[in-house]
Amino acid sequence: MNDISTAQVLKSLADDTRLSIVRKLARDNCEVNGSDIVSDCALALKLSQPTMSHHFHKLVAAGVVSERKSGVEKFYQLNRTLLDSIGINANKL
DSSP states (O other), rough: TTTOOOOHHHHHHTSSSHHHHHHHHHHOOOOOEEEHHHHHHHHTTOOHHHHHHHHHHHHHHHSSSSEEEEEEEEEEEOOHHEEEEEETOGGGG
């Protein structure tokens, strides 16, 4: 798992908001546009866009979500390989 510990991953998933984000990404099962997913989650969870961005940052820092930048756009995808490596099936969260 390189520099990311199992504890970091589990801590990132221990938050209800971040767990909801991971569930949504698991259902989508593909790379998604950052502005779309952040807006969708903010609306569904009744949280502000900056709050949602904070949660996405935490998930990226823990390695649970990968982030790809293309120009000014960001794209997010669930890191299933990492989750599988510590015995977490994203489809069962």
